[in-house]
Amino acid sequence: MFSLFRENIRIAFDSIKGQVLRTILTILIIAIGITALVGILTLVGALENTISGDFASMGANTFNIQQYEFTTRNSREIDKVNPIINYRNVRAFTDKYEYPLTNVSVSFTGTQSAEVKYLNEKTDPEVSVLGINEHYLDNTGTELEKGRNFTFFDIENNSKVCILGSDFKKNLFKDLDPIGKTVSVRGVKFKVVGLLESKGATFGNNQDLRVLVPLQVARSIFTLPNINYRISVKVNDKQLFEAAQDEAIITFRNVRGLNPIEDNNFGIERSDDLLNRIANITSYLYIAAWIISIITIFGSSIALMNIMLVSVTERTREIGVRKALGAKKYTIAGQFFMETIIIGQLGGLIGIILGVLIGWLITLIANFDFSTPWLAIVSAATISFVIAIISGLYPALKAAKQDPIESLRYE
Known part of the structure; x- marks a missing residue:
């Protein structure tokens, strides 16, 4: 039995070598379908990882108070214009909100086009400067590579200290240790006390090219009107999360002076809600990817079956000779079936390699x-094998059923 299987493989490879052009075209047809499947699923997976990683940086067991809800903020039509969250709102909230086992962080983006200087070196004017308090790193899940976080006294005493993103170590300090060095931002000198771990860039927003400075110092540097602040609350005990969020909503409604029948004029963004939305969105993307890929693969299977039927017709005389020499039906069927399997697997292998490479290049x-x-x-790999089985079954049976006398007469 094993010798017959090995003989069928040898005959299949001989047949493939004898029809190189047709085999290459068949393999390419299958490879295109598999490439589409692997490439699209690779891209969708990379997109899911990127978005999840970006929003997961919000931190575990946290919720944000911001101008709009996430869904409203990303919709084209906004029926109600909410007021920004100004510093007066922030100050009133932090003074009144005293729920146990919670940390409140306050932050705002002063600019996204700052220039940072160190000695005679300076960066391009593309650095983001954020004003933060001492709880920002913990609430957003941001880790330090070295150095320390801001303290309560740094914030309250307007200390001229800063924390840098990881890119500064490479471009501004030329691999020197930045801790303890003095940099200049908008003409104000800051002592570097911390260096963030690398987080990469997401949709053009480089998380590693930013400077974090104490909140009050940032307010003295960036005095533009209508600065929109961001409040983030982390609940250290997950069982208290819902109660802490409800208390925060009540507190901020009081800050805004809303009466009981008025709707909230601010939004609440929860870390788990964001990740659930991302999972829902990517599930639709996966379904769309499978539909597109299956249509392409279905076309590949039809093409493979058609080509194998043509091959059976062209080799009718060969089939007759083999049967005249004593070949059984299952031997003939096994020969053509094995040939289809080999072509299908070669196409699948090439498609997988091309799909991963294309997906990797696009993600890069x-x-x-x-x-x-x-x-x-x-x-x-499974689909290419199934395609080969389905596409090769009918041509193999057709070849096995050929009449040897009629086959020998075929010209």
């Missing part, structure tokens, strides 16, 4: 978080 260009698409690879 788009700065997405690439991860090996094992689900796509296993799915593609």
